[in-house]
Amino acid sequence: MKRRLLNEDHEMFRQQFRKFLNSEVVPYQEQWEKDGIVPREVWLKAGENGYLCPWLPEEYGGSGVDFLYSVVIIEEMAAIGNVGFAINLHNDIAVPYIWNFGTDEQKKKYLPGCCTGEYITAIAMSEANTGSDLQEIKTTAVKDGDYYILNGQKAFISNGILNNLAVVAAKTDTKIQPQYKGMSLFLVDDSCPGYKRGQQYEKMGFHSQDTAELIFEDCRVPKSNLLGGEEGKGFGMLAMELQQERLGIALEAVAHMNRMLAITKEYIHSRTAFGQPISAFQNTRFKMAEMYTTAEMCQVFIDRLIEEHVAGKNVDLETAMAKCFMCESVKTVADQCLQFFGGYGFMEEYPICRAYRDMRVLSIYGGTTEIMKEIISKAKLK
Ligand SMILES: Cc1cc2nc3c(=O)[nH]c(=O)nc-3n(C[C@H](O)[C@H](O)[C@H](O)COP(=O)(O)OP(=O)(O)OC[C@H]3O[C@@H](n4cnc5c(N)ncnc54)[C@H](O)[C@@H]3O)c2cc1C
Incomplete structure (x- = not known):
């Protein structure tokens, strides 16, 4: 289904950012996984290219664009399976505290450095x-x-x-x-x-x-x-920032679902058993059909919530629903996709293996699934 959320400018930005990731991140990700950290230099390069807090006004070093540019960044990071270079945490979770609640002095002191990468938050x-x-x-x-x-x-x-x-x-x-x-x-x-x-x-x-x-x-x-x-x-400040934090995590979950489905689609077409591709078995096709359906429904719901968020609406409750459902679904998708890889799914060199491990935390950080259910049931059962 065609997405209505993003316009041509956002998609152009996506192409630029993808190029940046392909030259500055993708070739080094494996090494960073071994190092347990990403280098400070990649933050500075992201800053130089305008990918840190692009939503901040120009006077503070940003480009004055909307949250949908952050959406593109989150999606493209997930599309390369990145979880270590935490731009999203910096851009859309930590720095907004300074922008939304900081004094003028605090904003002047810190925000320009948050855009250049001098400050990592x-x-x-x-x-x-x-x-x-x-x-x-x-x-x-x-x-x-x-x-x-x-x-x-x-x-x-x-x-x-x-x-x-x-x-x-x-x-x-x-x-x-x-x-x-x-x-x-x-x-x-x-x-x-x-x-x-x-x-x-x-x-x-x-x-x-x-x-x-x-x-x-x-x-x-x-x-x-x-x-x-x-x-x-x-x-009170923490509570006010939770909507954007949880929307970002739920979006990340959907984007990772899409990536895992793409990787799995390629594999099941190329691997054969009993004289036919794995993709020809009804079990594979039905499981894939279920997962594509889940991913598509999540995409529609998250896009709608982002639209409301950008319009300044309070969608705290629906965001808790999205965080809860999407962060549970992404774990199921990871598990089922991995299963189609057979033994290779358990091998570290296969991206689905890492995705399976990485996705486990999404239902824990940013408020656990159980806390989301508390929020939802409190609102719905009162
Ligand atoms: C990789 C990673 C990165 C993180 N990054 C950050 C970060 O940058 N900044 C930061 O501040 N924190 C961060 N966290 C912490 C994260 O937010 C917490 O782990 C999370 O909020 C859960 O808190 P807890 O671990 O203390 O679990 P607990 O609160 O001890 O919960 C344990 C279990 O009890 C359940 N539980 C708790 N209360 C209830 C209830 N009322 N009803 C039903 N069940 C309940 C929980 O759902 C969970 O299953 C990170 C965690 C991880 C693993």
Whole structure:
């Protein structure tokens, strides 16, 4: 079905970005998987070419374009099976906090560097003891003259090693009830004494993504780096950004479904058994038919939600539905596609093998499937 979401300009941008990925990312992805990290240089190259935060106004270094350019970036990254070079996290999750809630001073200080790649960002909410229930975070921020002193530790942070600017959730008031009213967000950059990295995790997938612990040890953060300049607003800010974060993850799931189906289609036509291609077996054709149907329906729903999002509508509930359904579906698609590869599907050199491992986390980060179901059932059953 022809997509209505994107126009010619977006598609032209897609061609340019694809070219960039083919020369600057695709040839190096295998090495990055082994290295457990992507080089800072590729971020700078992406910045030079206008692929970092293109939605920011020109005065801050962006191109002033709409979120649909981010959609293209997310889709093209998935089309090459990339999960390590976390442009989407930077462009559409972390930097929007500064743009939407930052003071003028904060915007001027950080946004131009976010467009050039000088700043690579992270969003640091989760802790070892809590991820779904963010009210329970233990990191604290205590005012001390012109500074806040941060103490605590963050777990599972994407871009954990590479980032030199993190949006960090901390409690400025540990006594207030309900607890969420005590949460504030801070912009912590590498110049803040006491901002350290902990271990980089060894993970099931996402091997080229430098997921790590962040440590704040009497970390001195200038008072002017309290996001938005007001204490106690952190939880509300997090809630307001979730729609875009979850839409991006659901879109990623659909784009990965499409990639896995394309890879599998090629394989089942070329591999034979019992004198015929694997694609000739009814089981294969029916399973593929089911998966194409799922992918197409997801595409239509996600495109509709993106349209509403770009129009400034609140689609939090429907986004939870999309995140829940699409991030579960992508795991089923990965599993069924892999099955058609037989033993080769279990071999690391086959892209479907890595896709299967990589897709597992989509129903965990950005809010688990169970949390999505809580949101949906609360709204629908009231
Ligand atoms: C690769 C990776 C990258 C990540 N990147 C980031 C990042 O950049 N920044 C960041 O802040 N975090 C990040 N995370 C953390 C991620 O957001 C959390 O892992 C996720 O929110 C789940 O939290 P948790 O791991 O503490 O699980 P828990 O909250 O302990 O949940 C454990 C299980 O209990 C279930 N559960 C919890 N509450 C309920 C409930 N009310 N009803 C039913 N079931 C429930 C959950 O669904 C889950 O199945 C990342 C995680 C991974 C694995």
